[in-house]
Each structure stands twice: as structure tokens, then as C-alpha cells.
Amino acid sequence: MTQAQDILRAPEADYSHSLGVSASPTATFHSPLSSFSGVFSQRGQPKQLKPFNTQDIKILLLENVNQSGRDILTGQGYQVEFHTSSLPEDQLIEKIRDVHVVGIRSKTKLNEKVLREAKNLLVIGCFCIGTNQVDLEYAAEHGIAVFNSPFANSRSVAELVIGEIITLARQLGDRSNEMHRGTWNKVSSKCWEIRGKTLGIVGYGHIGSQLSVLAEAMGMNVIYYDVVSLMALGTARQIPKLEDFLSEADFVTLHVPELPETKNMISAKQLGQMKNGSYLINASRGTVVDIPALINAMRIGKIAGAALDVYPGEPRANGDYFNNSLNGWEEDLRSLNNIILTPHIGGSTEEAQRAIGVEVSDALVRYINQGITLGSVNMPEVNLRSLTLEEPDHARVIYIHNNIPGVLRQVNEILGNHNVDKQISDSRGDFAYLMADVSDVQISDLKEIHDSLEALGSRIMTRVLY
Numbered sequence: 001m002t003q004a005q006d007i008l009r010a011p012e013a014d015y016s017h018s019l020g021v022s023a024s025p026t027a028t029f030h031s032p033l034s035s036f037s038g039v040f041s042q043r044g045q046p047k048q049l050k051p052f053n054t055q056d057i058k059i060l061l062l063e064n065v066n067q068s069g070r071d072i073l074t075g076q077g078y079q080v081e082f083h084t085s086s087l088p089e090d091q092l093i094e095k096i097r098d099v100h101v102v103g104i105r106s107k108t109k110l111n112e113k114v115l116r117e118a119k120n121l122l123v124i125g126c127f128c129i130g131t132n133q134v135d136l137e138y139a140a141e142h143g144i145a146v147f148n149s150p151f152a153n154s155r156s157v158a159e160l161v162i163g164e165i166i167t168l169a170r171q172l173g174d175r176s177n178e179m180h181r182g183t184w185n186k187v188s189s190k191c192w193e194i195r196g197k198t199l200g201i202v203g204y205g206h207i208g209s210q211l212s213v214l215a216e217a218m219g220m221n222v223i224y225y226d227v228v229s230l231m232a233l234g235t236a237r238q239i240p241k242l243e244d245f246l247s248e249a250d251f252v253t254l255h256v257p258e259l260p261e262t263k264n265m266i267s268a269k270q271l272g273q274m275k276n277g278s279y280l281i282n283a284s285r286g287t288v289v290d291i292p293a294l295i296n297a298m299r300i301g302k303i304a305g306a307a308l309d310v311y312p313g314e315p316r317a318n319g320d321y322f323n324n325s326l327n328g329w330e331e332d333l334r335s336l337n338n339i340i341l342t343p344h345i346g347g348s349t350e351e352a353q354r355a356i357g358v359e360v361s362d363a364l365v366r367y368i369n370q371g372i373t374l375g376s377v378n379m380p381e382v383n384l385r386s387l388t389l390e391e392p393d394h395a396r397v398i399y400i401h402n403n404i405p406g407v408l409r410q411v412n413e414i415l416g417n418h419n420v421d422k423q424i425s426d427s428r429g430d431f432a433y434l435m436a437d438v439s440d441v442q443i444s445d446l447k448e449i450h451d452s453l454e455a456l457g458s459r460i461m462t463r464v465l466y
């Protein structure tokens with residue numbers, strides 16, 4: 001057996017999941033982080049670290065996180081409680097009090113009210129791209145790291161949008177509904193090829209740029225609007241002003257995050273600036289489109305069709321919920337022609353969910369077991385080579401603290417009685433993350449190190465792994 005094989009077999013080195021995540025011939029996603037275990041285990045077998053003061057890691061997994069992710073977490077011996085949907089707020093609060101880790105997708109709102117109750121929480125895993133459902137600032141202030149999967153479902157969203165462009169151009173939804181009702185209605189009026197038409201992409205990030213390539217391959221012209229100046233792929237063109245952009249596109253598709261600046265970004269005024277008979281697609285977040293304004297624009301024939309995957313209010317679970325009790329305009333939307341309404345399924349493919357399950361669970365394991373924050377969306381990104389089995393009297397000290405002068409001196413005074421083998425510290429805004437590997441420590445020293453760090457005024461959270 002080669003040394004590399006040996007390392008992969010060791011129970012501690014189980015980031016090897018990332019290497020063979022997909023059974024699909026087309027899913028080529030591999031987490032870039034999957035290579036780190038190899039890099040950092042070169043000097044010996046990595047040692048399985050244990051938290052000094054959180055012996056049994058308890059995880060609450062909501063919203064049907066994929067089996068791939070559940071397997072990784074249960075494989076670590078953590079206690080995993082799994083739910084297929086999100087929970088009502090009162091139940092969420094009850095459960096979050098007890099757990100060290102919570103895993104969610106887009107539905108569960110981890111706002112200040114909920115996080116205030118989460119006294120043991122170390123880390124949140126968003127098994128999706130968007131992190132708008134989490135109060136990231138509050139989490140950082142309380143030493144709770146947040147991880148997501150920044151691009152594992154981008155391709156799935158881009159493919160959905162491609163399908164919708166053709167579906168809208170050919171009024172496929174309406175024809176299919178008519179046939180389901182027994183009506184044969186063969187028409188070509190206002191049905192178009194997409195070849196030569198202009199696709200306008202708002203937000204040219206992971207999804208928007210992927211979509212750009214696919215659309216061009218189908219003969220579309222691509223323009224995009226983004227707040228950042230970005231390199232165009234193929235023959236796509238960035239248009240600096242939203243108004244000019246909207247007046248040029250036959251199809252407008254939205255791929256921006258939920259932010260105060262993107263709220264109602266497409267409203268009556270912007271719909272008025274779009275071409276007569278153009279189409280609108282929103283698979284970003286429900287708040288980006290003023291839906292009553294869209295309903296009006298479709299009723300007067302300004303907009304010839306729309307596809308919506310996301311809504312300002314979305315239900316917690318599957319069921320007969322798409323009625324006026326959610327947002328008040330569902331019945332109006334349902335009555336329109338040539339509108340595709342989908343239940344937030346942009347990223348819902350086997351490939352994407354498997355890859356996300358692996359990527360986020362691997363990040364959680366790295367954080368819980370080793371304190372590594374690579375890929376965190378609210379903490380400085382910090383990494384140190386793993387401790388190895390050849391270093392028995394070592395411990396890893398993690399000190400999350402307010403970013404104020406003089407902290408390193410105080411920490412190193414506390415660690416000074418031991419040999420600090422390696423240390424790293426980085427900050428992100430008001431918060432800083434320090435990780436130090438110390439040798440010559442006995443179990444009896446750990447409590448003293450932990451308690452001394454906890455007593456410092458700058459302290460947000462202390463973890464000692466040994």
C-alpha cells in the first residue's frame with residue numbers, strides 16, 4: 001500500500017469523500033478543498049482531535065440535506081438529528097439550544113432572535129449558495145462560523161433557465177396545460193426561435209456567466225449588467241446602465257444575491273423600460289422582483305411571459321401552500337398565461353445536492369475537528385497543517401476574539417509556558433481568529449489554557465482541541 005493510500009484509509013483522513021462524489025457522467029464538480037488533506041498530512045498521519053469541552057457533537061440537519069452529507073457527518077460519530085423540512089420558529093428555537101452545529105438550506109431563517117438561543121452553536125452549514133437567510137454579522141459576533149457551497153448548484157440553475165427560455169418563447173407551458181385539459185390548440189402566433197435573440201443577464205457571477213456560455217452556444221446574443229466590471233465570456237457584452245440594458249434584451253434573467261440594493265430591483269419602472277413583448281426570468285431571490293408590478297405588466301401585454309422560481313414568502317415544507325395566504329397575489333399569478341411557476345428548484349438536481357452535501361459536510365468536519373475556516377463566509381480564512389499522531393502531547397488552541405490591539409501579546413503570555421509550534425492569526429472586520437498548535441501540554445493544562453483565554457476581555461469563543 002502506498003503512503004497516500006494509507007492516509008486515505010485512516011479513519012481521520014476522510015475528506016476522500018470529495019474525490020468520488022458523483023455517479024453522474026456529467027457532474028464534474030470537485031471541491032477545491034478536497035486536496036488539502038493530502039497537502040497537510042504529508043508529515044505523518046493526521047491526528048483525530050477532540051474538543052476539550054464539547055465531547056459529543058450534536059448536529060441538527062434540516063430541509064432534507066442530501067444523504068452524501070449525512071453520511072459524512074454520521075461517519076464522524078457525531079449525533080445527527082435529521083428533518084426533511086425546515087421547522088416552525090418555536091420548534092427551531094427549542095432544538096437549536098442544544099446543538100453544536102445546524103445544517104440548513106434556503107428556508108430556515110437563522111436570525112438574531114433564533115441565534116440568541118443557540119448557546120452551544122459552533123458552526124452553521126448552508127447546504128446551498130445563498131446565505132441571506134442567516135444573520136452573518138450576529139453569528140460572527142458570537143464566534144459562530146458559517147459555511148456554504150458557493151458554486152456546486154450553479155450549473156443546475158443555468159440549465160433550468162435555458163429550459164425556461166425555450167419554454168417561454170414557444171409557450172410550451174400553456175400548450176401542455178391545454179392538452180392536459182383535452183384541448184388541441186396548434187398556434188404559431190407570438191411563438192419564436194431563440195436563435196438571434198438577446199439574452200440579458202443581471203448579475204454575471206457563477207450562474208450568470210455559466211448561462212452566458214450556454215446561451216451563446218444556442219445562437220443567442222448575450223448582454224449583461226453587473227455592479228462590478230467583469231470579463232465577458234465569448235462575445236457577451238457588459239452594458240453599464242441598467243436602463244440601456246433592459247431596453248436591448250429580449251429575455252431578462254436575474255442572478256443577483258438578496259441585498260438591500262437588489263430589493264425590487266425589477267419594479268414597474270424597470271418593467272416599463274423593457275422591450276415590448278419581452279420575457280422575465282427570476283431564479284435568484286423572490287425579493288428582487290416587485291411581483292404585483294410584474295402581474296400588471298403581463299396583464300397589459302408589455303411582458304409576454306415570465307418564469308419565477310423564487311418568491312418573497314415561501315412555505316416551510318411541500319404541500320398545497322401556493323395560495324393567497326403566502327404573499328397575497330398567488331391566485332393572480334396562477335391566472336396569467338405563459339408564466340412558469342416552480343417551487344424554488346433551481347439547484348434541485350441529484351448532481352448538485354450530492355456535491356453540496358459533500359462540500360459543506362467536509363467543511364463542517366474540518367471546522368469541528370481542526371478549526372480550519374477555509375471557505376467560511378463570515379470568518380477570516382485560517383488554516384494550519386494538521387497535528388499528527390507523531391505529536392502526542394500537542395493541542396490546538398483556537399481563540400476567536402474582537403479585533404483590538406494587544407490581544408496577541410495577552411494570548412502568547414497564556415501560551416508562553418508551552419512550546420508554540422505554529423500559530424496563525426487573521427482578522428475580518430471587527431473579528432479575528434487565532435489558531436495555535438502547542439506542544440508539551442498535558443490534559444491537566446488544557447483547562448487552565450481554556451479558562452485563562454476565556455477570562456480575556458477580547459474573548460468571543462475559545463476552543464481547545466487535543
Ligand SMILES: NC(=O)C1=CN([C@@H]2O[C@H](COP(=O)(O)OP(=O)(O)OC[C@H]3O[C@@H](n4cnc5c(N)ncnc54)[C@H](O)[C@@H]3O)[C@@H](O)[C@H]2O)C=CC1
Nearest residue numbers: 129130203204205206207226227255256257283284346347
Ligand atoms: N433558485 C435557486 O435554487 C438558486 C438561487 N440562487 C441565487 O442566485 C444568486 C446568484 O448566485 P451566484 O451566481 O452563484 O452568485 P455570485 O455571487 O457568483 O454572482 C452574483 C453577481 O451579482 C452581482 N451583483 C450584486 N449586486 C448587484 C446589483 N445590485 N446589480 C447588479 N449586479 C449585482 C455581483 O457582482 C455578482 O457578479 C444567489 O445569491 C442565490 O440567491 C443560487 C442558487 C440556486
Ligand SMILES: O=C(O)CCC(=O)C(=O)O
Nearest residue numbers: 105106128129130347348
Ligand atoms: O436548494 C435550496 O434549498 C436552495 C437553493 C438556493 O437558492 C441557493 O443555493 O442559494
